[in-house]
Amino acid sequence: ATLSTRGFGTEKIEDELAILYPETRVARMDMDTTRRKRSFETIIYRFENMEVDILVGTQMVSKGLDFSNVSVVGVLNADNLFNFPDFRAFERSFQLLSQVSGRAGRRNKQGKVIIQTSEPNHPVIKDVLNYNFIHMYNSQMEERKTFNYPPFCRLIKITLKHKNRDELNRQAKHLGDKLRETFGVRVLGPEFPLVGKIQKWYLKTIILKIEKDRSIVRAKQLLTEILDKFSGKDTYRAFQVVIDVDPV
Template sequence: MNKYTLLSLPNRIDDVRMPAIHVVDLRREPKIIGSHDPIIFSRLLRQKMDEKLAAGEQIILFQNRRGFATLCKCTTCGYIARCEHCDISLTFHLRGRLLKCHYCGYQRKAPEQCPQCQSRDLYMRGIGTQRIEEELHALFPGVPAVRMDMDTTRGRHGHDAILSRFGRGEFQILLGTQMVAKGLDFPRVTLVGVISADSELLFPDFRAGERTFQLLTQVAGRAGRKDKEGEVVIQTYTPDHYSLFYVRSHDYEHFFKAELKDRRELDYPPYSRMINILFRGPREEAVARVSRRYAEGLQPQTCFRMLGPVPATLSKIENNFRYQILLISSKQNDPGGQKTREAVRSAMAQFKERHRSREVQVSIDVDPTSIL
């Protein structure tokens, strides 16, 4: 303990006021009867956008999902279009009507009818930046807007070209993914709209709340950076989550305490140390077998607990199946993590001596930033 010291910057430079943050509960937004389309712009966000556009000010819209829709699903038989090389659903891109995998780059034409039951009831579900761009043009015709994501910035100077034109005032609305969330300083931006705060919050990772707070705090900081007061509208289906509650009041310290409370109850870092051991290879049965054999060398000890081996959350990427073992070491029984690291080294040495499997790769990540 007492290893780290909090150095805080409670005020902006020149004492510029922090933006006012509004959290919109999308569950309370009126639904269109008979429509499956998601809510993209809440009543409050549309109202704020009308106000800022009428005043000649600029807006940044944030959605950390590119493409048009995140899921192509048949409503008759339940078929979902998936990547042939990864265990992930394909994202629909409007240009060329393509289904793309954002992990391996695989793509194919979107079908006109379901490949399984031949039904034409295919539903494109989810919200990507392309869908938001289409809705923008429908709701605010004539308002110059630009989209900034991996699909629009592939050229060498793609980022700079878009940001330079936005800075000169050629566009009133900048829509983008994570690349618009930090480092931007445009004095005329007085409104930031977060289309969906849930995309990061619902990830199956114990750091999801921390990442959500960090990302929303960063993107909120793009509004009202000079003389004009800024506003932020965050849309969500989980408004009661403590990450969103403390983002609203720019309250890092209370968020930190709430996050620590959850981590303490589950004995997650920083109250323990974590090691992620990942196994990957082209044949699932070989990967599963190798992970079990490796686990046999990790004898149960009081200094750590072992979870797995089990298929990873992303169980297949680029034709490689993925299994993982998580080791969580107690800081009481193993303060520096040395006993746990020694157990891992010993297991690896035994494994290499007894088993030779060139088709399965083993990687060890100490204090992983992600366990997906």
């Protein structure tokens, strides 16, 4: 037998809540429900005016919204936040969970925050519970210094796109090898990003780490020379290359 972990989206949660609490008015806030003009504002208005009892949403619910009538806030599967494959994951998790916690009990009303996690002793969870920003900041700065991540270096992200997955794999590896001839251990990848395909295009990314005391201009010049040679060959003309300096 195999055991698989299943995720859940906002629509599924909305459906389950409707079954569990049939008398409760449930609304959903995500990319699907906020596509139409003014739909975001309409959902907020309905919730603020108590026309909705439970609001299910993605991270956009926590961004700068100040509700006066929230008594309980729940965060499902918080582990996905700090296990996200990005060096900023802990920082962003702390920020988001702190923001979410601030949604409950505002305006002189005590609220409750429930965070679902399989790692209750995780440093991010502990720092959020204690609102220990200083500890989070110091530990993150120490870790980034050890592994040479911003603010101790600068990053250049190279995204390669091709409609053929196998061809992308071959040529991305070739480019990665060429970059290592010049930049050495500063090169990470190529790897598939979290979203490895957009429409008909397969994606792979390569990251360059450039030390703060090195010239980013010179690094970009060397990178441009390598990419010019790469894109000048007939076999590479079907590629798209996107360069992002200091990716957010």
